[in-house]
Amino acid sequence: MTFLSLYVVCVLAFIPKCRSLCSKPEIINFSPQGFSLGIGHTFKTFPTPSVFACMEMCISYPMCRSIDLNREIGECRLQVKSSVTDPGLLVSTPNTFHMDKEHFPQTLMDNVCQTLSCDNKTMCRGYSGCVPVLDGKTCGSPPSVPNAGAIPAGPFPVGHTHNYTCNVHYTPVHESYTTCQENGKWSNVLFRCQEECPVHHPDANLTNVKVTSTSIGTTLSYTCHWNKSMTLNSTCKADGTWTSSASICPTAPPDCFDTHDSCWYQFNFAYDTAFNGCPDGDRFVRRTKYSSAPFVGVVLCSPTRYKILLGANLTGTFLNVGDGDGQGEDLCELVGGLEMNAYLPGDYRNAPEMTGYARKYLGEEFQLQPIAGETTWRCNSWYQCAVQIPGTPEPDCMSATPLCWYSFNVWLDNSCNSCNACSGGQIFVKRTNYTSAPFLAVQLCSSTGYKLFLGSSLGGKFMHIADASGTGEDHCELVGGSELSASTGTVYMISSSYFGYRRHHVGEQFSLGSFNEFPRYYECGVPIPGTDIVV
Known part of the structure; x- marks a missing residue:
């Protein structure tokens, strides 16, 4: 243990009988300031700011083994234990000095009390001898502590120390001792048994x-x-x-999370909050097709408005995304939407510069780099992609063989009432064989007459279909029919055009674009839902 070394100053006013100290300074070894034995081993407390008065009182009691002096409040505590024999009892205590009797100055110890051999029931009063001041003084039973062991019955002599123990499944808190004091009371019990x-x-x-x-x-x-x-x-x-x-x-996560068409999974991922217009919203993730950013995460403002972020793994921090050739419309692809249906706040000028994922064009892999701020990579605080998140889970049979029809009111493009002859009819959805347009929606006029729409996801908007080399007869292939027996009712819009899916021939992938001619209804010689499974 490290000790401070303090030279004794000759203070005759405090110790008039120790004049030899003036001619022979001694070194007094204190424990570092701020330590004590606590109060559990204290048998006597009295007021004094003087370390010498505290030591002299300890010398007069044979049972005293050390002192604790709190100079801030001017209180001396005489202890029945010593840190020399029990070093583990020393605890941090602000504004307190501790000193063991073994380290008292020899000039203080060389007095008549050291030759009288008084016992623990007495107090040495110099040439008056050993006075039995403690004889007959006792304490009753120690204070009880909830959830501690049984308390022994008193009486107990001054200086007796009781050690508390906790019952099973309880942990001791604070010092576990209390000592019978000269005044017949036990020292304060801070000990408790915490469950x-x-x-x-x-x-x-x-x-x-x-x-x-x-x-x-x-x-x-x-x-x-x-x-x-x-x-x-x-x-x-x-x-x-x-x-x-x-x-x-x-x-x-659900099984669909790890499929090609990954589904949304609610997961509280960590993300960069530097520019987020949907704070504290519910969070969902799903897989992307990009090896550079395998996970897309969204923080919802609402099911149709959300912040889009990308991540390398589920346990890392998801980052903001910048668009180098637009305002971020093509990022709707990440949530199953289309850039033509994107609606953005246009607040990218307010975004601070930050590290994030960036790309210029749809389909490109992403790069990690500085985005937003003074860079040319635009980032928005939220996105609307005409896709509801998390949407409705897709029935398993839609990916099984044979495929089933799903009776579900998806979001159809009804911006033109005269463009859909079956408006208001029942809607069925089925998967297609085309990655460019994976979902087909059919709205019935009757079981044999219907309007066809294509969509990128169940939660997104389903759009009209145009035929660049006919009037839509080859679209009957989507419901299992033949263009040879197809009949369609074509609408021609002179004053406006519509965005949607289009192709030239059967078997081609669909592309997105604008057009002003497309079918209002189809008759493909195939009843829907017919004998197919319906869920």
Whole structure:
């Protein structure tokens, strides 16, 4: 232990009988300022600011082994224990000096009290001898502490120390001792038994946590069930509860999450909040087709307005996205939407410069680099892509063989009432064989007459279809019919054009573009839903 060295100053007013100190300075060894034995071993307390007065009083009591002096409040405590024999008892205590009797100045120890051999029931009063001031003084039973062991019955002599212990599943807090004092009272009891944390951990359902100890202060390390790349920590708090980290653990995602057409999965991913118009919204993720940014995350303002971000993995931080050839319309592709249906706030000029994902054109891989701010890569605080998120889960049979019809009121382009002869009719949805337009919606006029639409996702807008080399007869292929027996009612818009899907011939992928001629209805010789499975 490190000790301060203080030279004794000759202060005759305090110790008039120790005049030899003036001619022979001694070194007094204190423990570092700010330590004590606490109050659990104190048998006598009295007011004084003087370390010499405190030491002299200790010398006069044979049972005193050390002193604690708090100069701020001017209080001396005489202790029945010493840090020399019990170093583990020394605790940090502000504004307090501790000194063991073994380190008192020899000039103080060389007095008549050292030759009288007084016992612990007495007090040495110099040439008056050993006075039995403690004889017959006792304390009753120690104060009881909830959830601690049984309290022994008194009486107990001055200087007797009781050590508390906690019952099973309780943790000791503060010093566990109390001592019978000269005034017949036990020293203040700060000790308490805190209920330990439960054996069943609150994170058990989502993690592999194992409770190895339930004591206060215990820290456990573990990982999520589904994603083991993160190390989580939980601590048993002083109130007997565990801290929880499982909120960042994903539950096992649905099977569709890892398919080619990944579905949305609610997951509280971490993200860069530097420019987010949807703070504190629900978060969803799904896979992308881009190896440079395999995950897209959205923070919802509403099901149709959201902040779009990209991430390298689920446990990392998702970053903002910049568009180098537009305002970000083509980023709607990431959520299953179309750039022609994008609606943006146009607030990219307010975005600070930050590191994010960037690309110029639809279909390009992304690059990590500075975006927004003074760069040419535009980033918006939110996006509307005519896609509802998370939307309705797709029935399994839509990806099975044979495909089923799904009776679902998808979002149809009804901006032109005269363009749809079957407006208001029942709607069925089915998957197509075309990656450019993976979903077909059919709105019935009757089982054999219907209007056809194509869409990029179930939650997005379904749009009209144009035929660049006919009047739409080859579109009957989408419902299992033949263009040879097809009949269509074509509408020709002179004053306006519409965006939608188009192609020249059967088997071609569809492209997006504008046109002013497309069918109002189809008769393909195929009843819908017919004998197909319907969900």
